[in-house]
Amino acid sequence: MKLVIKNGRVVDPKNGVDAVTSVSIDAGKVVAVGPIPVGFRADREVEASGLIVCPGLVDLSARLREPGFEYKATLESEMAAAVAGGITSLVCLPDTDPVLDEPGLVEMLKHRARNLHQARVYPLGALTRGLKGEWLTEMAELRDAGCIAFGQSDMPLPSTRVLMQAMQYASTFGFSVWLRPQDVHLADGGVAHDGEIATRLGLPPISVCSETVALSNIILMARETGARVHLCRISSAEGTAMIRAARRQGLPITCDIAVNHIHLSEMDIGYFDSNCHLVPPLRALSDREGLRAGLLDGTIDAICSDHAPVDEDAKLLPFAEAEAGAVGLELLLPLVLKWATEMNIPLPTALAKITSEPARILSLNSAHLSTGALADLCIFDPEQYWTVAASELKSQGKNTPFLGMELQGKVKYTVVDGNIVHEG
């Protein structure tokens, strides 16, 4: 199919493009950004004046809940949610049932996702079998089956010996290890940041120390093993400072943050709002400021949705018993735009955090609009307001702290492989 997107403001962070022009697409590839090539006859023209045309979003953390948790969400529902949010590539986590620790499971998942013809799915393989933190998985086999990297999701890896060896083994093959730093003992039983709100509400606390102690181990082991490490969903200002220092020493460490943590803090828990029961916990306002500073100076490379659909019953429980997590696929873009507006951040800089930067972490040759690039695009109206309502969300999960709030920025078209897969 030949597609032309006309008169939009084309923002391509990687190539430094920010201009009102057209994008011509043929056979799943970008043919031209600029004047429509002479003789190019489009099968379809999209009028994009007033809209932003950017590379499709790349999300580093989404739980699709298949296999095993179809009562929370299905591949079908979540892939529809992804493209409705302008996401054209996503990393899904291995915490399914069964866990993504066998090549057959990974192949099956990739196959099923491919058949839906929506976003591209890049499975994160389990670092240890069953995510139990004991035996290593067959990482090389899993890589051949389609895993992009290896991690523990939110499952603990209490043995520093296993962690060190997992990093050594992964680095043998040049695989990167994705870790969310949290010391299992210090965080044990905790559900909220160890601060004023947890004290007032009597919620078992998770200290910042549980993040920084684990970070310190990981940084030291990264130096020792030379493993490439991606740190997932950093939550504290102090953790951000440690990562900044480690990167200054030249360690091959990258880092992301969940989009909710750019905006929210412990204060948002209010009267036990279980939609604010997140992992890692929402921390103090000073942490949020530290995270925002880390995003601006590049310590934190990318922003992910940390999408976690949870069924309604599992949230209708006392805060600590309620299942953690929030949906984010359809909120990632508007929440990043909100951050950019509030902090006066240029649009290309903000969009880089959800396009070119995560693609760089994944070593993907996508999320840019060079001639010949994969035609994965997101076309959105930056002005349009919409209210986050359960009925508006395509995701099977309706759990988000932003429920009922009005956000700005609505995806109008999502293009994957040169095909329009979503029209809003």
Place this chain on the structure above:
Amino acid sequence: MSSNPQLSTNGQLQHLLTTEGLPAPILLNILDTAESFVGVTERDVKKVPLLRGKSIFNLFFEPSTRTRTTFEIAAKRLSADVVNLNIAASSQSKGETLLDTVNNLSAMHADMFVVRHAQSGAAHLIARHVRPEIHVINAGDGRHAHPTQGLLDVFTIRRYKPDFRALRVAIVGDILHSRVARSQIHALTTLGVPEVRVIAPKTLLPAKVERLGVHVYHNMAKGLKDVDVLMMLRLQNERMLSARLPSTEEYFKYYGLTQEKLSLARQDAIVLHPGPMNRGVEIDSTVADGGQSVILPQVTFGIAVRMAVMSILAGN
């Protein structure tokens, strides 16, 4: 942020979930109403017909004898029908969720739920989901709140020390895990007590506790100096297992209330304890049974305070 879930749109008490965030006039109204019920509990015929025909369900998701009994007595003295449900042992083990249980009981035309649950926020959750004509009283949720206990403590204090604005109060012990301490602190600060102290080792204090408006002490001798009221907290044995304390003996030596330590407070200081007491752990028997102890009056006043809360809620 939603509005105060305890108050109705016209500012009246709809539920009693915590002492935090309630205006002082509402707290004082409860104390004054309780004062009128003290007389009832001392009469031969200990019953008033205020809640006749009302059904009160005691929902105890966590075992408790004392608190449940005092709520039951209070409800009966108001002539209400009382149903006691020990849910830990019934439907929860069959997989029924908290809200399922509550909805089923609502369908039986309950007027009021008295809820005890091991998780902080359970009473808030129930209050948010019951029909608007049903009132919820929190009888203790996790580490969060135990408002009727906090209120009966300030009621007891007022009986002996009528001017809240002239008091120095110390709360001693396991603040970290204590819903009682949190409810005491908020009630005391709301009623204008100028100085509330907490005294405990660092392992038993929650983060940023000073943000609740208290002064932190780790040393009993310093913390008890010139104090008018001492509120002791129960120490659970789990604290040793979780490595927060080495032994009950060392705890008693440094934080247990003995006559000797009590003498550091003001001469006319009173001693409270929410019970059940661990004699020889947080409090010495000579103090518990001594002239400055008001621990038994607390129990008596507890019934009047709970009657007050129930009758005020039923009238709103």
